[in-house]
Amino acid sequence: MDFNADHFTLMGLPRVFRIDSAALDKRYRELQAEVHPDRFAHAGDTEKRLSLQWATKVNEAYQTLKKPLPRAKYLLHVAGHDVGAENNTAMPADFLMEQMEWREGVAEARSAGNHHELEHLHHRLGEQMRGAYDELGDLFDNAPDYATAADRVRRLMFLEKLLHEIDDAIVALEEE
């Protein structure tokens, strides 16, 4: 196995968005069972260092492929279509408008102490994101369209952040 192999190869998975997550979990554990530093606690320094490097790499591959957003970004990366989050921040006006509305809704519910409304927003956003990830599956696996996929990934980055903010607002309310 080449240390520079891509994450999919390392995890023995085809390079697709709709992965077999049970197979990923299984392969992850099998690999760590072989390379984890606990296997080399009584070994020499060279083996300890190699084990640290491999176990780190296996963790990174697993973390990247496990969740849909980093997996999608990585698929774009290996296909040579980086998301370009830094240089490509211009989003369509209607999308940004929609984002503003979401944020206002969250801020209002937060200041009114409306726990129920926050849970509702969380649920609605979750539904919307599930749909978006479903679409990504088609854009990657059925008829690959990396340009559109990159656009959807950029949108999802906004949505994941928003979801995180709703979670934070719920937590803040619970702690008051």
Added chain:
Amino acid sequence: MALLQIAEPGESAAPHEHKLAVGIDLGTTNSLVATVRSGLTVVLNDELGRPLLPSVVRYGKAGNVEVGYEAQRQQSLDARNTIVSVKRFMGRGKADIANLEAIPYDFVEAPGMVRLRTDAGEKSPVEVSSEILKALRARAEASLGGDLVGAVITVPAYFDDAQRQATKDAAKLAGLNVLRLLNEPTAAAIAYGLDNGSEGVYAVYDLGGGTFDISILHLSKGVFEVLATGGDSALGGDDFDHRIYCWILQESKLSPLSSGDARLLLTRAREAKEYLTFHGEAPISARLSTGEMVDLTLTTQIFNDITQTLTMKTLQAVKKALRDAGMTASDIKGVVMVGGATRMPQIQRAVGEFFRREPLNNLDPDKVVAIGAAMQANLLAGNRAAGDDWLLLDVIPLSLGLETMGGLVEKVIPRNSTIPAARAQEFTTFKDGQTAMAVHVVQGERELVSDCRSLARFELRGIPPMVAGAARIRVTFQVDADGLLSVAAREQTTGVEASITVKPSYGLSDDEVASMLKDSMEHAKDDAFRRALKEAQVEAERLIEAVRAALLSDGELLSPEEKARVEAAITRLHSTALGENRRHITLAMDDLEAETKDFAARRMDKSIRRAFAGKTVDEIEQTTKENQA
């Protein structure tokens, strides 16, 4: 007639040779040492049959040191020189320590970590902790009848990098080979899970003397995977004592106390807390050195009221950890209670109500961490056969990041990342011709640098002068399996390479540890030279054994010539180690490491191929089943 023993291929040459390894629970209030002996995990008692060693160290004028019960007896009489709960000061500055006014020590501010002024001179918390570890090491070696190959030392899961590094330094200072720093709740999960054959998602609620941890773990056949961890490294049973102490002061309207009286009342407070576990009310009486009398009755109701906020604080951390794990209370199959402070009825009740299930208490909450640590030490020392083992996947408790412009934190490795983990981040220069860059490493969840813990500062120098924004400085964080961080920075665009690896600054440098080790040995009138030589010989023996085991299981990966070279290097090291030249031993070790470098790489490659081979077997089975269907 004696029969010759022949080892099975792949097994150790001497399967009967059990390596002596221990697990140590270095607690705030008490410490323990345990080991696996003839397949059974046992806590090692002292000569009087007592399993606990109070984590108390007393320094005498003559430089004598007392540890444990002996020291504890003197704590009211000689409070200033009798250090209790030293774990609270590990890796901490003076400003970090809560209730400083109630602690009867003479603190000295020092860079990175406080020191304590005693009759035997200034002591760092690392030195104090190492005295406790030395006492446990001596107990283990006397009880097991030999030198230890290594120890697993437990730390609170919520310990940050500074606290972990300090613990590892203390172990080194005590002459222990640290096989691994293991998180306390994870250790408890090993003891509990292996004992009960549990599967599913479990919570470990660990309220010790001075620290609180909550870990959410997924247990499945042979794998312990930590999903999230949280807690408070300055919240424990001690704080409940302190609430009672404050209540006593308030009720008795006492004038300022001497350090001995303060210690006495804290002891009375602790006794009252323990009494309330089995009774509805506890009498508190004491005669102070001023002649004043304290005579009070603490009821369960009052105790619950004055500690309500502490109990709530632990539940907030539980909620946060559950959220981080993406779980709710109803997903949890069982809640394991760990730490002496979980004996308090209000804690049992609050946890039970939160999870809506009876907490699990079937293992002694004082011993379960040491037992899990001993099981892990036995595994790491190589005493278990492949297939008869388990895998532990743990996480870091707090995010690691870098200071960026405006005193903001850029997170590089988020909390609850599985370790070992590494992440690189690129930065650039701010001014034209800038040739140096300050790197400031912090740990914590807040956005402002000033709200996080500062771990290390270093400068990357020798960046070739370029226009602002042209340099590409790559800062790499690596967290190892002990949860310890190292950071490297390097300029990418030019052929010029400037790189540095730092150990966070609060830790002791290896030189400092070496000199402390030397001081302590000289003090004990030990022969420092002999001791260092002995250590080098043990190290050499350890390396030879590791290489021999590797040759036995994977010798076919080497050509006959390569194998002969490795064998020759082993022989050279072996004969050098019989001699008395420590430098030659080190050189011969380096030589053997160099000869086996390629071998190590090929072995790792074989391991990874083996993981893939496992899949192939499954696939074949799958296909066969499909064909049969």
